[in-house]
Amino acid sequence: MSPFLAVILNQHFRNLWFGQIISQIAINMMAFVLALRIYQTTASNTAVSLLILTIGIPAVFFGAVSGTLVDRWDKRNVLVVTNLVRMLLLLGFFASSETLPWVYLLVFFISITTQFFVPAEAPTIPRLVPKEFLLTANSLFTFTYYTSMITGFVLSGPVLRFFGPHNVFLFLSSCLALASLFVSQVPPEGKKESKISLNKTEFVKVYQEFLNGLQFIAKNGPIFQSIFLLTASQALIASLASLTPGFADKILQIEIEDASYAILGPAAIGMIIGALLVGQFGRNLSRQSLINLGIILAGFLLFLLSTIVRFRNLPLAVLLLFFLGGANALVDVPANTNLQENAPSQVRGRVYGVLTSLVGGAAILPVMITGLAADIFGIGKVILAIASLVLFYGIYRVVKERYNILSS
Structure with missing residues (x-):
């Protein structure tokens, strides 16, 4: 059996992997859908720049601390909770994606949540995969990390056109709910705080x-x-x-x-x-x-x-x-x-x-x-x-x- 096939047939890894792919596509699609919607509404490059800043600023304050904090918690719980929180926040765009302060506020909190999601993903792999397949699993995970990111960006325009400016956010929220379901099937880490606290x-x-x-x-x-x-x-x-x-x-x-x-x-x-x-x-x-x-x-x-x-x-x-x-x-x-x-x-x-x-x-x-x-x-x-x-x-x-x- 090839190493890639052995890794993919590993049910626990597969659940984590599917959760990664779906959530990555959804979040990156959200970012560019919002960029398109903001430009359609305002015809302003400055307004789009503010969106990019709102996505990036949380990394300044939380990028350095999130990994250390996540190491203290059960990473399975972190993955489930962060996906559910982002799902609920995405539903806020269904109410309105034209009111800029509201859009920026929701994006800011989604970006903060993502800072805790990312460092809980890849470090979970060694618990799920035998050591001899670890390199293969990481290779597969890295490849799909970038390809799902690109897929989210590239498909954002067609998806926006197909679902429309409001229903597209219901679709993206559904994707995150599905991602949360997949990662909930990953075994708990154990010997970690099951309750997420700061x-x-x-x-x-x-x-x-x-x-x-x-x-x-x-x-x-x-x-x-x-x-x-x-x-x-x-x-x-x-x-x-x-x-x-x-x-x-x-x-x-x-x-x-x-x-x-x-x-x-x-x-x-x-x-x-x-x-x-x-x-x-x-x-x-x-x-x-x-x-x-x-x-x-x-x-x-x-x-x-x-x-x-x-x-x-x-x-x-x-x-x-x-x-x-x-x-x-x-x-x-x-x-x-x-x-x-x-x-x-x-x-x-x-x-x-x-x-x-x-x-x-x-x-x-x-x-x-x-x-x-x-x-x-x-x-x-x-x-x-x-x-x-x-x-x-x-x-x-x-x-x-x-x-x-x-x-x-």
């Missing part, structure tokens, strides 16, 4: 560990560089994502609902293929070279994308977005590898906790500026400005690297 002392202790993680990163050059690259990459993605509905409407002049698969789809596919190619062939190249190539290529592609304003060429935009996703993989995969190799196991969790918080925090200003600037100056000029910054940084890295080589 303790002030625990929060203080966890934030002290977070500060220690910051100090460790500041003193370690390779880790600091990887954290910076990954944070900047995610901030760039969040900024561009906030422009997606407006780019579809004003630049490509396609239906808003088609933005999910016409814009996000090619970029996501490019990211997946790029990651696979880096994993297969990137070992023969230095990681710094891959990162520099990715940054400069991304800047060049963004520059070309800004010219779409004049040509309004959908096939060309799809091609550029595909390669832009690949360029992102050239940066993210080597940077992540450097981070894992240079962070000792005893502080790795704290380092990734810091990364989660920084990604949420660092995106706040760029996303806000991007949305406002797009409404004032136009999307094409904003993308051109971003392209210039990315290209400048890529060239700076290459020049600095060569100077260091000559100096040594």
